[in-house]
Amino acid sequence: MSEAKRAVTKAQPGKPMIGRLVVIGLGLIGGSFAKGLRERGLCREVVGVDLDPQSRRLAVELGVVDRCEEQLAAACQGAEVIQLAVPILAMEKLLVELAKLDLGDAVLTDVGSAKGNVVRAAHLAFGEMPARFVPGHPIAGSEQSGVEAANAELFCRHKVILTPLAQTDPQALQLVDRLWRELGAKVEHMQVEHHDQVLAATSHLPHLLAFGLVDSLAKRSENLEIFRYAAGGFRDFTRIAGSDPVMWHDIFLANREAVLHTLDLFRGDLDALRDAVDAGDGHQLLGVFTRARVAREHFSKILARRAYVDAMHSNDLIFLANPGGKLSGRIRVPGDKSISHRSIMLGSLAEGTTEVEGFLEGEDALATLQAFRDMGVVIEGPHHGRVTIHGVGLHGLQAPPGPIYLGNSGTSMRLLAGLLAGQSFDTTLTGDASLSKRPMNRVAKPLREMGAVIETGPEGRPPLTIRGEQRLSGMHYEMPMASAQVKSCLLLAGLYATGQTSVTEPAPTRDHTERMLRGFGYPVAVDGSTASVESGHKLTASHIEVPADISSAAFFLVAASIAEDSELLLEHVGINPTRTGVIDILKLMGGDISLENQRVVGGEPVADIRVRSAKLHGIDIPEHLVPLAIDEFPVLFVAAACAAGRTVLRGAEELRVKESDRIQVMADGLLALGVKVEPTPDGIIIDGGSMGGGEVWSHGDHRIAMAFSVASLRATAPIRIHDCANVATSFPNFLALAAQVGIRVTEEAKS
Numbered sequence: 001m002s003e004a005k006r007a008v009t010k011a012q013p014g015k016p017m018i019g020r021l022v023v024i025g026l027g028l029i030g031g032s033f034a035k036g037l038r039e040r041g042l043c044r045e046v047v048g049v050d051l052d053p054q055s056r057r058l059a060v061e062l063g064v065v066d067r068c069e070e071q072l073a074a075a076c077q078g079a080e081v082i083q084l085a086v087p088i089l090a091m092e093k094l095l096v097e098l099a100k101l102d103l104g105d106a107v108l109t110d111v112g113s114a115k116g117n118v119v120r121a122a123h124l125a126f127g128e129m130p131a132r133f134v135p136g137h138p139i140a141g142s143e144q145s146g147v148e149a150a151n152a153e154l155f156c157r158h159k160v161i162l163t164p165l166a167q168t169d170p171q172a173l174q175l176v177d178r179l180w181r182e183l184g185a186k187v188e189h190m191q192v193e194h195h196d197q198v199l200a201a202t203s204h205l206p207h208l209l210a211f212g213l214v215d216s217l218a219k220r221s222e223n224l225e226i227f228r229y230a231a232g233g234f235r236d237f238t239r240i241a242g243s244d245p246v247m248w249h250d251i252f253l254a255n256r257e258a259v260l261h262t263l264d265l266f267r268g269d270l271d272a273l274r275d276a277v278d279a280g281d282g283h284q285l286l287g288v289f290t291r292a293r294v295a296r297e298h299f300s301k302i303l304a305r306r307a308y309v310d311a312m313h314s315n316d317l318i319f320l321a322n323p324g325g326k327l328s329g330r331i332r333v334p335g336d337k338s339i340s341h342r343s344i345m346l347g348s349l350a351e352g353t354t355e356v357e358g359f360l361e362g363e364d365a366l367a368t369l370q371a372f373r374d375m376g377v378v379i380e381g382p383h384h385g386r387v388t389i390h391g392v393g394l395h396g397l398q399a400p401p402g403p404i405y406l407g408n409s410g411t412s413m414r415l416l417a418g419l420l421a422g423q424s425f426d427t428t429l430t431g432d433a434s435l436s437k438r439p440m441n442r443v444a445k446p447l448r449e450m451g452a453v454i455e456t457g458p459e460g461r462p463p464l465t466i467r468g469e470q471r472l473s474g475m476h477y478e479m480p481m482a483s484a485q486v487k488s489c490l491l492l493a494g495l496y497a498t499g500q501t502s503v504t505e506p507a508p509t510r511d512h513t514e515r516m517l518r519g520f521g522y523p524v525a526v527d528g529s530t531a532s533v534e535s536g537h538k539l540t541a542s543h544i545e546v547p548a549d550i551s552s553a554a555f556f557l558v559a560a561s562i563a564e565d566s567e568l569l570l571e572h573v574g575i576n577p578t579r580t581g582v583i584d585i586l587k588l589m590g591g592d593i594s595l596e597n598q599r600v601v602g603g604e605p606v607a608d609i610r611v612r613s614a615k616l617h618g619i620d621i622p623e624h625l626v627p628l629a630i631d632e633f634p635v636l637f638v639a640a641a642c643a644a645g646r647t648v649l650r651g652a653e654e655l656r657v658k659e660s661d662r663i664q665v666m667a668d669g670l671l672a673l674g675v676k677v678e679p680t681p682d683g684i685i686i687d688g689g690s691m692g693g694g695e696v697w698s699h700g701d702h703r704i705a706m707a708f709s710v711a712s713l714r715a716t717a718p719i720r721i722h723d724c725a726n727v728a729t730s731f732p733n734f735l736a737l738a739a740q741v742g743i744r745v746t747e748e749a750k751s
């Protein structure tokens, strides 16, 4: 019986993608699917089927469909796509009915919240899973229901998961995929079982808990009291207990296996929490709560596409640096990155509670912090640079639940490789696109010589898989390159190796590991260029004050030097002699820099640094200063571009394997600004003079982005700097501090 009527809303004339669409089940989801495609003019005809005459009438009146049918057979005649949008438990019966019909070449798809049961039912009804059946699940809904709530925009920016099987016809899959995309949905493909497990954990379990908790409290005799005093927490947690009971009863019956699995896991965790409360085990509770809080922040960032996990893939963040400006004032730049990493590592391996102040809340150091949380260490904070680490001792780390993601941070990966080589469990270390290109054989090779078992990706790149339960033997290693990361990696492995581990460096490199180990009471012998440790000692918790990072201060040292009439005071900067190459180089170029208020804080020398503008001139940079200024060259190249005459750098091939190839990327950028530069295999030649404006690319390298921001002080036109998101890895408040002292750089407004 045809119920065709004139629709109130006419379908828009568009170019139809398909002929007849049949939607079976005109509720919120089915109705919205029909209405969305009809309004966009993507089907020649939309036919609705529903058992309820009222829904059929409304669907036509509201322009959800062109016409309705009561009988399936009549509706499905000549259908090109059939959407099954009935409640999930009604799916089985519907599929049996459909199997009796001649559906021609029609593509079948559905919107059920669980997929395993739909696939099983289709298999049973048709004798096999029809190749033209594409199971699907839109993750959209609202507290409203029924065809009257149908909304053509309901799926816009919502996820739709399709779960094709091996035998699914690729053309049918492509068609269903396109229809959802036309509705504005973000379509993903997943395996049936995986879909059901993921949804059981992220949607079904929370609903079960909310329904269960409200019912459990409501049943008690004192329920009135409880609900009267139930405030925000209760309301937030139980909001979803207001969902449709019938629909949810269906879902739990349909996704039984996966729900039981996730519920059992959760029951175990709940019992552990109960035991911790019973035993008064505050440490355990704090561990669960701090990890949960951080995980939630992390996930919300991922959902908003802001987390460091996708910093390299996120939309291009552009800095716009306007020309001119002079610097004045006093600032404290964020904490030292190298010391921040080590404070988490050694604090975790120590016995007792370590307090850290001045911790760098940048993404690299946070990646290290998260890695240790993943290995069971309870870490509070960071909060305004304060971190409290509840050390677990040298042998107290636990296997992480999955691969450890280290973002952009080479220091985390190389130092952790040494430390993890001595553990009793396997670990896999991964990173972002930039870190995944960086060489790891420099640590994997000597660690293997000590007995470690390490697998790398092709050509010694990440990921690294480090096997546990290996017996490491101490050894002597002559480092082929001046690298504090390699030295530190081997000294950390040495804490777990039999006998003595010693490392000789070809030139002095930063010695924060040696200093901090001693600060934790662990003996380290240093004899000339050789540092050595022996296993068998322990680390005792300590208090760490992280000084401001000279590598971050460097941008301002150059900025105030090149901008006329500037004077700036940089407070509390670490001036460890293995890090002060930038000051020495700038002074050789004629820089006006003085150290004030020198003191030693927590084993590290610190000073306030005063810098005034100066007429810089080009120099041949002494090679022995290269490792002592290894991270500061991008901004030193900017100083050279503003200096009179030629600056030549040699012996710095290491710059080619940093977060980017810093020689090439800086040369390209400076050339774009009209500076005369010539990159060489191990350095660069820069003829200083004037600098124009232009477009430059930082290639996701934080220090390149900040260096070109500084260049604007002497540029004659604006500089647009692409790919700046990773500035947050080492200097999260760079733009604010730069603006405060007079550098005219801002984030370019998104169009």
Ligand code: S3P
Binding pocket: 337, 338, 339, 411, 482, 483, 484, 485, 486, 488, 509, 510, 630, 631, 654
């Ligand atoms: C670091 C050492 C340096 C430096 C890096 C941090 C460290 O790397 O470039 O930013 O904290 O040990 P190399 O040791 O590889 O030169």
